[in-house]
Amino acid sequence: MPGDDARTTTRRRTHRVVGGVLLATGSILAAMLPVGVQVGSARPAAAVDAPELAYAVVPLYQEGVAVTPDGAVVAVPTGTRPAYLDGSRVLDPALTNFDAILDGGDAVHGTREAARLAQVQRDWLASGRIPGVGGPYEDLARSALLDLHTLLLPGGAMVAGWEDRWRYVWPRDAAFVAVAFARTGHVDSALQVLDFLARTQHDDGGFEARYLPDGSGPPDDRTPQTDGQGWAMWAAGLVLDELPAGPTRTAVAMRLAPLVQRAVDGTTTLLTQTGLPPRHRTTGSATRTSSRSAPSLRSSRGSSRRRRCSPWPATPSAPTSRARRRWPRARRRSGRSAATGSPGTPTARTVTPPRRSS
Template identity: 80%
Template sequence: MPGDDARTTGRRRASRAVGPALLAVGAILAAVLPVGVQVGAARPAAAADAPAAGAPTTPYAVLPLFQEGVAIGPDGAVVAVPAGTRPAFLDGTRVLDPELTNFGAVLDGGEVEHGTREAHRLADAQLAWLAAGSVPGAGGPFEDLSRTALLDLHTLLLPGGAMVAGWEDRWRYVWPRDAAFVAVAFARTGHVDDALEVLDFLARAQHDDGGFEARYLPDGSGPPDDRTAQTDGQGWAMWAAGLVLAELPPGPVRTVVAARLAPLVARAVDGTTSLLTTTGLPPASPDYWERDEDELTLGTVAPLVAGLEQAVTVLAEAGDVERAERARASALTVRTATVETFGAAGFTRYADGADHDAAAAFVLAPFWQRPATGGRAAWLASAEAMRRPVGLAPAGEWRQDGVTWTPQTSLYAWVAAEQGDHARTLELLSAIDSHRTLTGSVPEKVLADGRPAAVAPLTWSAACALLALDALDP
């Protein structure tokens, strides 16, 4: 997953076993730390995150928080807010207040020419951007979560549509999957132009054969390393294109946007169909776990079904009827093969029935247009297997280190909302809302004692939280 260089400490496919090793980023405690750490909007971590008196203790991982969030300096540059720092923002924005902010603390000891007039101009622009769309959950208990998530996404959308996963160096890349989710979140909150910029970046980065690298440098010059390309990327790109287009009413503008999206989608359709074997499935590929695989995973094929289904609408609207029909036929082929191969085992990560992971969510709405038979039961089983002290882990067999991952927690909140399971949605959103950083950002991880950890904000998590709240809105 984005920036998680420790991802290979999980079970390797060849071994079928999970070691008890914990992350070695920080010290490993013999018990959960006392609660009371200030998080989110100066809220203490919930007491329920601590073990009951007399309960047996378990070693849990301790990871650092790399930053509290991101900010915009008076010169317009994006800057990280160091861990432990609570900066002053101009009201309702991510723009640092030049009158109140200690720039030496925020800018690693540096100084800026902080003109008040320019800072207010930047703040007015960000407020105008917010006002041009909607804030899901406005007027409810999660309005602050929603508003700050939107501000973080807006701040991390770089020129040219580069939607970086985070601002810490190891996350300052564009992952096609993360960017696709953000594009959908932008579109559903009334920012279709921003969504299209994000998809335009993916179209420029896309290979001629329709495929994508695991991640890209934000300047669009290519991948930062030699990670294996990921087949799910073309599925996510097609899926996002269809959902973004769906936010536009029928008419000339929708047709023009479909034509804009058509090259991206057409290449992805052609590339996906060329990969399919006689089984109706593609070869094994890395998926959201971002490690090489020698067996096909649900996390690769389920997004391809979702993408091909959405490609039909985009291509038909753009007038490419022949390719739209090819996408429809391919979607049915891959869907049928996926259900036959993974469904009997309960839509687990691999077709042999072992290991529930978050890909179980991808066979339901808002991904597949018709939920897979048995998909809901599989999703519920995966949620139980993935449960951690605060939220969810990426998989049931993931490291038992007490760490909650907000991408999967917020993803399951969105899927729950789409299934009409509002109680589960509220439970998962509450877990995210009450464990934010000092700036209100959603971190990638939450420790067993409730402290936020790793990068903040993580744009995939922010996007899914927004989409969950949007699905809850009447």
């Protein structure tokens, strides 16, 4: 322009070039957009909706489990935040809304009794060990042990949960809990669980798929599952492994021997020419993992002379050794077996919730 110096003229030319480039870019973008959508306009609402979840959201049956001040085990309803006494699953009488927890039920709001029950659980925890102390999962392990202790009922029934669908004892689950108890220093609790399995075990060594907490039998006509006897042997051996050699270990071995003896006999009768039980992969796995348990129990029962006079099988590991050799080939041949043992709708039979005295 007239009167501009050289620097001003150069600046004006640069602005014209940049402006032209931006205008051309905008024109290209506008041509690429769908008809009806202009540069700078808001996108349709449907285009910004969150995508549907690719997985199902299954609602919880319960938030957790608790003990009331009078010793009754209760399920904590979903959406409820219980107030526990420190280091326990005992509800704090001063802070708990019992109407929400018990859904109209009654409870003795005794502060002194609640404190006693909470101390029982703290003493139980202190008598063993918490896995992962000092690590990121210490609280998780402590919480899990408290839940398991709460769900272990008088008489050794280890129920899977307190909601109606799960207030039963599955031999497989109970076996895993027995091992968890033993490996955290609670062998007495582990033996209570195994004693329950021994009482409910059939004479042929087998188990029902699940049991009522009072041990009176199954809650329905579900087909028995033969993996239970394998898991019982496995758990018995691992619980025994937590005890040092000596009179206590020998006494525990004698205590568990009938459970394992029946399980070995029952499993042996199931084996086919392949060395495996018929078409039940879980059963085969349990049989293989239990092969270390029976010899461990045999070796803890006394002298070799005494063992020769014992009804204990001379070579209980022979069938399981054969199963181990043939397992990979048999597994490929049999393929996937039908799923069994999933939780079902409970029958009309009801169970009176036991109360804790200690």
